[in-house]
Amino acid sequence: MTNNVQMENAMIDSSRLRQAGFRGELIEPGDPRYDDARTVFNVSIDRRPLLIARCVDADDVSRTVLFAREQDLPLAVRGTGHNVAGYAVCDGGVVIDLSLMKAIAVDSSARTVRAQGGCNWGEVNDALQPFGLAATGGFVSITGVAGLTLGGGFGWLVRKHGLALDNLQSAEIVLADGRTVNGSSHENEDLFWAIRGGGGNFGVVTSFEFRVYPAGTVLAGIVLHPASAAADAIRTWRDMEMEAPEESTIGALLLHMPDDPSLPPALRGAPVAGLGGVYAGPVEEGEKALRALREYGPPLVDKFAPMPYNEAQRMADALWPPGLHGYWKSSYLKGLDDAAIAVVVDAFARVPSRQTVIVVEHYGNSAWSRVSESATAFGHREWPWNIVVTSAWSDAGDAERNIAWTRELMDALLPYRAPAAYVNYLGGDEGSAGLQAAYGSKLERLAAIKAKYDSANLFRQNPNIVPAAQG
Structure with a gap:
């Protein structure tokens, strides 16, 4: 320096x-x-x-x-x-x-959990598992409770029970003037509205209280198809999603298998399409609901199996390990038509890093989409499809070509992208356009609340909402 x-x-x-x-x-x-x-x-x-x-x-x-x-x-x-x-x-x-602040308190009779701001979702669900309960946030166990919740909170239970922030009951918040206050539906209601989607703009949330749900054993896993069949596999999954029950949260992925000697030779380092997720209901019902998905192809590999929910929380961890260079881009999609799928599959054939993963997510016809648009600062529930391109690489010298490829893919998807984005998936270089995509018409209200609680914009190391008085 x-x-x-x-x-x-x-x-x-x-x-x-x-x-x-x-x-x-x-x-x-x-x-x-x-x-x-x-x-x-x-x-x-x-x-x-x-x-x-x-x-x-x-x-x-x-x-x-x-x-x-x-x-x-x-x-x-x-x-x-x-x-x-x-x-x-x-x-x-x-x-x-907040990494030393990891206290977790489970009230199994009330079906709530309170977790401090240094916890990750794996730790929370480990604490809940002995009670046969689960919290809604996180596709990856090492994702932080705080950051994920404040921006939204997608996870394996999103279609059954909504976002993490939809299940937030109350929060303890340290404000810019040093005061510690509580936010809930009956206390500092404007602040509580804002932190449910507005990120860390309004203070430091030191603990969160969530509703939690029965989910002791779930049917979870992934089926893999060769990259040559990726477009057909994703189209088939898309069509199945139109009738999928709320208990089913399944996504489509494009990735490379690890070069692992324990894998069959045909899979070592191979590009594949994966269709995977969680059925959060009785396992026997899940077997019926996912049978068509698991039999289509047939797949190269079917890794679906009953497992404790806290193990399902970790099943995707290996796809996003710490210690890599990364650059992400994301957008909701107007729909997932054949042309959009073709753009994504074609780009993946030219991906510069085997550590990059593309994910297409679907949340529609579910608990997530039934929450009123005005209920929280989180928005865009009218767009049920989302794509997130999680580019990752090991060598710092490879940054330019990986970033360029990511941007080229998102540019190619412009005709199919909705005018909306999930703030937690933004890469950090979107500026005011990213804020507008994340919040749309809610940005004005958020700026007014920001002016009330942080007029000097102390909390600005984030997708920053400028206080209204400064705007």
Whole structure:
């Protein structure tokens, strides 16, 4: 880094946080923990904060918010650091790190769970599994509860029970002025509306209370087809989705198999189309509901099997491991017609990295689509199809060609894209166009709420909603 930042490193006085009663860990440049503490899921992100404050409770968070505000320093908030745009860390500022805040409390009789902001979805569902219960968020277990919920919260139960934020009962929030408040349907209702989709723009959410549901054992897995049959397989899945029961959340994927000696030779490193997900109902009913999907082709591999829900939560983890360079692009689709499928399959044939995965998701005719558009800041429930291109690569020198390929694919899909995007899937370089795509007509209301709770825009390391007074 530059000498200027090094000078700033010497000038910051973190002892003031200790004097204010901060009880967690303070990590600064030169600390042997520093590089690990500033590393996030996407290793293309290489930012150097002046201070990482690992908080142990909401009081620590409040003290750190006030410290950053008084020092006029940039402030980032890290739950698990999973967001591909790297919002969890900043240059030359302070990071509020919630990774020590992992308390989880299950109330099995009320069917609720309260989880602190440092938890991931795997940890939450591990806590729920002994009770035969499951929470709605997350396709991947290491995804953070906080970031996913604040932007939306798709997961394996979305068609049966909706988004994570649809099931949020209440939240504890530290505001820009250091106050800790609660948000719910009867307390700070405007703030509660805004955090359900508006991201981290309004404060630091230190704990979340969710409704949870019976889902002890589910039918989960994937069938694989050769890439040469990908278009036909995706079209077949699309048609089946029109009649799929709500218990079924299935997506279509294009990926490369690992070059694993334990695999049959024909599958090692092979490009494939996968149709996979979860049936969250009685297993015998799932066997009937998914029979046509599993028999079509027939597939190269059928990996569907009954399993505990917390294992299903982890079944896709290997497709998105930490430690890679990444760049994502996403959009809802007007529909999934044959021409759009052809564009995606053709582009995948030329993908520059075997670590890239393309996912087409379907949420329609389900609990997700029955929530009123005005109920939360999350929007665009009228578009049931979504594509997310999760480009990933190992060598930093391959960035340019992977980013170019991703953008070319999304440009080719322009005729089929809806004027809408899911904020958690944005890559971080979309600017105001990304905000408009994510929030549409709700952006004005969000800006007004932002002005009420964070008029100085302290919480701006995110897809930033500018306070109305500044807009």
